[in-house]
Amino acid sequence: xxxxxxxxxxxxxxxxxxxxxxxxxxxxxxxxxxxxxxxxxxxxxxxxxxxxxxxxxxxxxxxxxxxxxxxxxxxxxxxxxxxxxxxxxxxxxxxxxxxxxxxxxxxxxxxxxxxxxxxxxxxxxxxxxxxxxxxxxxxxxxxxxxxxxxxxxxxxxxxxxxxxxxxxxxxxxxxxxxxxxxxxxxxxxxxxxxxxxxxxxxxxxxxxxxxxxxxxxxxxxxxxxxxxxxxxxxxxxxxxxxxxxxxxxxxxxxxxxxxxxxxxxxxxxxxxxxxxxxxxxxxxxxxxxxxxxxxxxxxxxxxxxxxxxxxxxxxxxxxxxxxxxxxxx
Numbered sequence: 001x002x003x004x005x006x007x008x009x010x011x012x013x014x015x016x017x018x019x020x021x022x023x024x025x026x027x028x029x030x031x032x033x034x035x036x037x038x039x040x041x042x043x044x045x046x047x048x049x050x051x052x053x054x055x056x057x058x059x060x061x062x063x064x065x066x067x068x069x070x071x072x073x074x075x076x077x078x079x080x081x082x083x084x085x086x087x088x089x090x091x092x093x094x095x096x097x098x099x100x101x102x103x104x105x106x107x108x109x110x111x112x113x114x115x116x117x118x119x120x121x122x123x124x125x126x127x128x129x130x131x132x133x134x135x136x137x138x139x140x141x142x143x144x145x146x147x148x149x150x151x152x153x154x155x156x157x158x159x160x161x162x163x164x165x166x167x168x169x170x171x172x173x174x175x176x177x178x179x180x181x182x183x184x185x186x187x188x189x190x191x192x193x194x195x196x197x198x199x200x201x202x203x204x205x206x207x208x209x210x211x212x213x214x215x216x217x218x219x220x221x222x223x224x225x226x227x228x229x230x231x232x233x234x235x236x237x238x239x240x241x242x243x244x245x246x247x248x249x250x251x252x253x254x255x256x257x258x259x260x261x262x263x264x265x266x267x268x269x270x271x272x273x274x275x276x277x278x279x280x281x282x283x284x285x286x287x288x289x290x291x292x293x294x295x296x297x298x299x300x301x302x303x304x305x306x307x308x309x310x311x312x313x314x315x316x317x318x319x320x321x322x323x324x325x326x327x328x329x
Contacts, residue, residue, distance in 0.1 A: 040071045047083035049136045052076070061137060080136035085200050088151050090158070091126030092205065114210065115159050121167035124208050127179070129154040129186070130200040138196025146195055154202075157185045167209075171217075175204045 043066055044050045050062040052069065053076040062077070069075035091113030093105035113124045131150060133139045143149050161182045165174050179202040187199040209217040281288040 041066060041068045042077045047081055048079045049082045050077040050079050051136050051140055058137060078140060080133055080139060082133045082136055085130050085132055087128050087130045089128055090155060112155060115162045117162055117167040117170055118164055119166045122210050123167055123170050124210055125162060126205040128203045128205060132198045132200055133196060134198040135196030138194055143195050153186055153189050157182050171207055175207060179204050
Protein backbone atom coordinates (compact mmCIF):
# COMPACT_ATOMS: atom_id res chain seq x y z
CA UNK A 1 0.00 0.00 0.00
CA UNK A 2 2.74 2.37 0.94
CA UNK A 3 4.62 1.71 -2.32
CA UNK A 4 1.55 2.39 -4.46
CA UNK A 5 0.88 5.57 -2.54
CA UNK A 6 4.39 6.83 -3.24
CA UNK A 7 4.00 6.04 -6.95
CA UNK A 8 0.83 8.07 -7.09
CA UNK A 9 2.52 11.05 -5.43
CA UNK A 10 5.42 10.77 -7.88
CA UNK A 11 3.05 10.80 -10.84
CA UNK A 12 1.29 13.87 -9.44
CA UNK A 13 4.61 15.70 -9.03
CA UNK A 14 5.71 14.79 -12.57
CA UNK A 15 2.40 16.00 -13.92
CA UNK A 16 2.75 19.33 -12.10
CA UNK A 17 6.31 19.73 -13.35
CA UNK A 18 5.12 19.15 -16.93
CA UNK A 19 2.37 21.71 -16.51
CA UNK A 20 4.81 24.29 -15.10
CA UNK A 21 7.39 23.53 -17.79
CA UNK A 22 4.75 24.12 -20.41
CA UNK A 23 4.15 27.64 -19.13
CA UNK A 24 7.93 28.32 -18.72
CA UNK A 25 9.20 27.20 -22.12
CA UNK A 26 6.46 28.94 -24.08
CA UNK A 27 7.77 32.51 -23.35
CA UNK A 28 11.34 31.32 -23.95
CA UNK A 29 10.32 29.89 -27.31
CA UNK A 30 8.52 33.10 -28.25
CA UNK A 31 11.59 35.14 -27.23
CA UNK A 32 13.85 32.92 -29.35
CA UNK A 33 11.52 33.33 -32.31
CA UNK A 34 11.58 37.11 -31.94
CA UNK A 35 15.37 37.12 -31.72
CA UNK A 36 15.61 34.87 -34.77
CA UNK A 37 13.24 37.08 -36.73
CA UNK A 38 15.17 40.24 -35.85
CA UNK A 39 18.51 38.71 -36.83
CA UNK A 40 17.19 37.07 -39.97
CA UNK A 41 17.65 40.19 -42.16
CA UNK A 42 19.73 43.37 -42.32
CA UNK A 43 19.61 46.62 -44.31
CA UNK A 44 22.58 48.18 -46.13
CA UNK A 45 22.39 51.95 -46.65
CA UNK A 46 23.15 53.58 -50.05
CA UNK A 47 26.59 54.74 -48.91
CA UNK A 48 27.54 51.32 -47.47
CA UNK A 49 28.58 47.81 -48.39
CA UNK A 50 28.23 44.79 -46.11
CA UNK A 51 30.88 42.10 -45.63
CA UNK A 52 29.10 38.83 -44.71
CA UNK A 53 30.87 36.30 -42.45
CA UNK A 54 29.61 32.81 -41.70
CA UNK A 55 31.07 31.41 -38.49
CA UNK A 56 33.89 33.94 -38.89
CA UNK A 57 34.72 33.04 -42.51
CA UNK A 58 34.21 35.50 -45.36
CA UNK A 59 31.30 34.56 -47.63
CA UNK A 60 30.40 37.54 -49.81
CA UNK A 61 30.02 41.32 -50.08
CA UNK A 62 26.52 42.78 -50.42
CA UNK A 63 25.50 46.15 -51.82
CA UNK A 64 22.75 48.53 -50.65
CA UNK A 65 19.29 47.07 -49.95
CA UNK A 66 17.51 44.47 -47.77
CA UNK A 67 19.31 41.14 -47.33
CA UNK A 68 18.74 37.91 -45.35
CA UNK A 69 21.18 35.85 -43.29
CA UNK A 70 21.28 32.88 -40.95
CA UNK A 71 20.26 34.07 -37.46
CA UNK A 72 21.68 33.43 -33.97
CA UNK A 73 25.12 34.77 -34.90
CA UNK A 74 25.87 32.20 -37.55
CA UNK A 75 26.08 34.96 -40.18
CA UNK A 76 27.47 38.41 -39.42
CA UNK A 77 27.14 41.49 -41.62
CA UNK A 78 29.89 44.09 -41.14
CA UNK A 79 28.86 47.39 -42.74
CA UNK A 80 31.52 49.66 -44.24
CA UNK A 81 31.05 53.24 -45.55
CA UNK A 82 32.45 52.80 -49.06
CA UNK A 83 30.81 55.80 -50.76
CA UNK A 84 31.92 58.45 -48.27
CA UNK A 85 35.14 60.43 -48.64
CA UNK A 86 36.90 60.05 -45.30
CA UNK A 87 39.75 62.24 -44.14
CA UNK A 88 42.55 62.34 -41.62
CA UNK A 89 44.00 65.64 -40.35
CA UNK A 90 47.68 66.23 -39.62
CA UNK A 91 49.11 69.11 -37.61
CA UNK A 92 45.67 70.26 -36.46
CA UNK A 93 42.26 68.93 -35.45
CA UNK A 94 38.80 70.34 -36.11
CA UNK A 95 36.03 70.10 -33.56
CA UNK A 96 32.37 70.17 -34.58
CA UNK A 97 30.03 71.38 -31.88
CA UNK A 98 26.28 70.93 -32.36
CA UNK A 99 24.66 74.21 -33.37
CA UNK A 100 28.01 76.03 -33.63
CA UNK A 101 30.68 76.61 -36.22
CA UNK A 102 33.58 74.19 -36.62
CA UNK A 103 36.55 75.22 -34.49
CA UNK A 104 40.17 74.14 -34.23
CA UNK A 105 41.47 72.20 -31.28
CA UNK A 106 43.78 74.09 -28.97
CA UNK A 107 46.16 71.16 -28.57
CA UNK A 108 49.66 71.26 -29.99
CA UNK A 109 50.30 68.84 -32.86
CA UNK A 110 53.77 70.05 -33.80
CA UNK A 111 55.09 66.47 -33.58
CA UNK A 112 53.12 65.84 -36.78
CA UNK A 113 53.64 69.13 -38.62
CA UNK A 114 57.30 70.07 -38.01
CA UNK A 115 59.40 68.80 -40.92
CA UNK A 116 62.97 69.15 -42.16
CA UNK A 117 63.32 70.53 -45.69
CA UNK A 118 65.96 69.75 -48.29
CA UNK A 119 68.12 72.75 -47.33
CA UNK A 120 68.09 71.75 -43.62
CA UNK A 121 65.46 74.31 -42.62
CA UNK A 122 62.30 73.57 -40.65
CA UNK A 123 58.76 74.13 -41.92
CA UNK A 124 55.42 73.58 -40.20
CA UNK A 125 53.18 71.70 -42.64
CA UNK A 126 49.48 71.04 -41.99
CA UNK A 127 47.55 68.85 -44.40
CA UNK A 128 44.55 66.58 -44.93
CA UNK A 129 44.57 63.09 -46.45
CA UNK A 130 41.24 62.24 -48.09
CA UNK A 131 40.50 58.61 -49.00
CA UNK A 132 37.75 56.16 -49.90
CA UNK A 133 37.35 52.46 -49.08
CA UNK A 134 37.49 50.72 -52.47
CA UNK A 135 37.36 47.12 -51.19
CA UNK A 136 35.64 46.60 -47.80
CA UNK A 137 36.93 43.04 -47.39
CA UNK A 138 40.58 44.10 -47.80
CA UNK A 139 40.01 47.13 -45.62
CA UNK A 140 38.70 44.97 -42.74
CA UNK A 141 41.01 41.96 -42.92
CA UNK A 142 44.27 42.88 -44.70
CA UNK A 143 45.45 45.24 -41.96
CA UNK A 144 44.92 45.25 -38.22
CA UNK A 145 44.25 49.00 -37.93
CA UNK A 146 43.86 50.46 -41.46
CA UNK A 147 43.16 54.04 -40.34
CA UNK A 148 46.28 54.10 -38.18
CA UNK A 149 48.25 52.65 -41.08
CA UNK A 150 46.94 55.40 -43.36
CA UNK A 151 48.06 58.03 -40.85
CA UNK A 152 51.53 56.52 -40.47
CA UNK A 153 52.03 56.17 -44.24
CA UNK A 154 50.78 59.71 -44.92
CA UNK A 155 53.10 61.25 -42.35
CA UNK A 156 56.14 59.26 -43.55
CA UNK A 157 55.51 60.12 -47.21
CA UNK A 158 54.91 63.82 -46.50
CA UNK A 159 58.19 64.06 -44.57
CA UNK A 160 59.98 62.40 -47.47
CA UNK A 161 58.47 64.71 -50.11
CA UNK A 162 59.03 67.88 -48.07
CA UNK A 163 62.62 66.74 -47.45
CA UNK A 164 63.22 66.75 -51.22
CA UNK A 165 62.33 70.46 -51.60
CA UNK A 166 63.85 73.74 -50.46
CA UNK A 167 62.08 75.63 -47.71
CA UNK A 168 61.24 78.55 -50.02
CA UNK A 169 59.57 76.17 -52.48
CA UNK A 170 57.63 74.46 -49.69
CA UNK A 171 56.34 77.81 -48.42
CA UNK A 172 55.44 79.21 -51.86
CA UNK A 173 55.05 77.77 -55.35
CA UNK A 174 55.75 74.04 -54.81
CA UNK A 175 52.71 73.31 -52.64
CA UNK A 176 50.60 71.84 -55.45
CA UNK A 177 53.53 69.76 -56.68
CA UNK A 178 54.17 68.43 -53.15
CA UNK A 179 50.51 67.47 -52.67
CA UNK A 180 50.31 65.62 -56.00
CA UNK A 181 53.59 63.78 -55.45
CA UNK A 182 52.57 62.75 -51.91
CA UNK A 183 49.19 61.44 -53.14
CA UNK A 184 50.88 59.27 -55.78
CA UNK A 185 53.41 57.82 -53.33
CA UNK A 186 50.77 57.09 -50.66
CA UNK A 187 48.56 55.34 -53.23
CA UNK A 188 51.52 53.25 -54.41
CA UNK A 189 52.22 52.07 -50.85
CA UNK A 190 48.53 51.35 -50.24
CA UNK A 191 48.46 49.21 -53.38
CA UNK A 192 51.54 47.29 -52.22
CA UNK A 193 49.88 46.57 -48.87
CA UNK A 194 46.61 45.70 -50.69
CA UNK A 195 44.53 47.57 -48.10
CA UNK A 196 41.52 48.32 -50.32
CA UNK A 197 41.95 52.09 -49.98
CA UNK A 198 41.90 54.73 -52.72
CA UNK A 199 43.55 58.09 -52.04
CA UNK A 200 41.26 60.89 -53.24
CA UNK A 201 43.54 63.87 -52.62
CA UNK A 202 46.13 65.48 -50.40
CA UNK A 203 45.35 69.06 -49.40
CA UNK A 204 47.98 71.29 -47.82
CA UNK A 205 46.06 73.48 -45.39
CA UNK A 206 48.76 75.75 -44.04
CA UNK A 207 52.53 75.88 -44.48
CA UNK A 208 54.49 78.27 -42.27
CA UNK A 209 57.91 78.63 -40.73
CA UNK A 210 58.11 77.82 -37.00
CA UNK A 211 57.04 80.59 -34.65
CA UNK A 212 60.62 81.06 -33.41
CA UNK A 213 61.86 82.15 -36.87
CA UNK A 214 58.65 83.49 -38.39
CA UNK A 215 59.76 87.13 -38.03
CA UNK A 216 63.00 86.46 -39.90
CA UNK A 217 61.13 84.63 -42.64
CA UNK A 218 58.77 87.56 -43.00
CA UNK A 219 61.70 89.93 -43.40
CA UNK A 220 63.23 87.70 -46.05
CA UNK A 221 59.92 87.49 -47.90
CA UNK A 222 59.55 91.27 -47.73
CA UNK A 223 63.03 91.69 -49.21
CA UNK A 224 62.20 89.23 -51.96
CA UNK A 225 59.02 91.12 -52.76
CA UNK A 226 60.98 94.35 -53.01
CA UNK A 227 63.49 92.60 -55.27
CA UNK A 228 60.72 91.28 -57.51
CA UNK A 229 59.16 94.75 -57.61
CA UNK A 230 62.48 96.27 -58.71
CA UNK A 231 62.90 93.57 -61.34
CA UNK A 232 59.38 94.17 -62.62
CA UNK A 233 60.01 97.91 -62.79
CA UNK A 234 63.25 97.35 -64.70
CA UNK A 235 61.49 94.98 -67.10
CA UNK A 236 58.74 97.57 -67.56
CA UNK A 237 61.32 100.24 -68.46
CA UNK A 238 63.14 97.79 -70.71
CA UNK A 239 59.93 96.85 -72.50
CA UNK A 240 59.19 100.53 -73.02
CA UNK A 241 62.64 101.76 -74.17
CA UNK A 242 63.84 98.84 -76.26
CA UNK A 243 60.78 98.57 -78.53
CA UNK A 244 60.83 102.34 -79.01
CA UNK A 245 64.52 102.25 -79.99
CA UNK A 246 63.87 99.31 -82.27
CA UNK A 247 61.00 101.21 -83.87
CA UNK A 248 63.18 104.24 -84.49
CA UNK A 249 65.94 102.05 -85.90
CA UNK A 250 63.51 100.28 -88.20
CA UNK A 251 62.12 103.66 -89.27
CA UNK A 252 65.62 104.95 -90.08
CA UNK A 253 66.41 101.79 -92.01
CA UNK A 254 63.13 102.08 -93.90
CA UNK A 255 63.87 105.72 -94.76
CA UNK A 256 67.37 104.84 -95.90
CA UNK A 257 66.07 101.99 -98.00
CA UNK A 258 63.41 104.28 -99.47
CA UNK A 259 66.01 106.95 -100.25
CA UNK A 260 68.30 104.39 -101.83
CA UNK A 261 65.46 103.06 -103.93
CA UNK A 262 64.52 106.62 -104.96
CA UNK A 263 68.09 107.48 -105.94
CA UNK A 264 68.52 104.28 -107.87
CA UNK A 265 65.22 104.77 -109.69
CA UNK A 266 66.08 108.40 -110.44
CA UNK A 267 69.47 107.37 -111.80
CA UNK A 268 67.87 104.68 -113.90
CA UNK A 269 65.40 107.24 -115.21
CA UNK A 270 68.16 109.70 -116.02
CA UNK A 271 70.10 106.98 -117.79
CA UNK A 272 67.04 105.95 -119.77
CA UNK A 273 66.33 109.59 -120.66
CA UNK A 274 69.95 110.08 -121.76
CA UNK A 275 69.74 107.00 -123.95
CA UNK A 276 66.56 108.35 -125.55
CA UNK A 277 68.23 111.75 -126.18
CA UNK A 278 71.27 109.99 -127.55
CA UNK A 279 69.13 108.11 -130.01
CA UNK A 280 67.41 111.33 -131.03
CA UNK A 281 70.76 113.10 -131.33
CA UNK A 282 72.06 110.38 -133.60
CA UNK A 283 69.08 110.78 -135.89
CA UNK A 284 69.07 114.65 -135.93
CA UNK A 285 72.10 116.14 -134.22
CA UNK A 286 71.54 119.82 -135.02
CA UNK A 287 67.87 119.85 -134.11
CA UNK A 288 68.48 117.95 -130.90
CA UNK A 289 71.39 120.21 -129.95
CA UNK A 290 69.32 123.32 -130.47
CA UNK A 291 66.39 121.90 -128.50
CA UNK A 292 68.67 120.99 -125.60
CA UNK A 293 70.17 124.47 -125.69
CA UNK A 294 66.78 126.13 -125.55
CA UNK A 295 65.57 123.82 -122.79
CA UNK A 296 68.58 124.62 -120.67
CA UNK A 297 68.16 128.36 -121.22
CA UNK A 298 64.53 128.04 -120.18
CA UNK A 299 65.51 126.27 -116.98
CA UNK A 300 68.21 128.84 -116.28
CA UNK A 301 66.01 131.89 -116.92
CA UNK A 302 63.20 130.46 -114.78
CA UNK A 303 65.48 130.69 -111.74
CA UNK A 304 66.15 134.41 -112.25
CA UNK A 305 63.81 137.14 -110.93
CA UNK A 306 65.09 140.06 -113.05
CA UNK A 307 66.67 139.50 -116.45
CA UNK A 308 68.11 142.15 -118.79
CA UNK A 309 69.59 141.32 -122.15
CA UNK A 310 72.09 143.89 -123.53
CA UNK A 311 73.49 143.94 -127.00
CA UNK A 312 77.26 143.91 -126.80
CA UNK A 313 77.51 146.54 -129.60
CA UNK A 314 75.70 149.24 -127.56
CA UNK A 315 78.03 151.51 -125.59
CA UNK A 316 77.32 153.52 -122.42
CA UNK A 317 74.16 151.67 -121.47
CA UNK A 318 75.29 150.43 -118.07
CA UNK A 319 75.12 153.84 -116.20
CA UNK A 320 71.68 154.50 -117.60
CA UNK A 321 70.55 151.11 -116.45
CA UNK A 322 71.96 151.66 -112.98
CA UNK A 323 70.19 155.09 -112.70
CA UNK A 324 66.92 153.49 -113.80
CA UNK A 325 67.27 150.83 -111.11
CA UNK A 326 67.92 153.44 -108.42
CA UNK A 327 64.89 155.53 -109.52
CA UNK A 328 62.66 152.49 -109.48
CA UNK A 329 63.63 151.81 -105.88
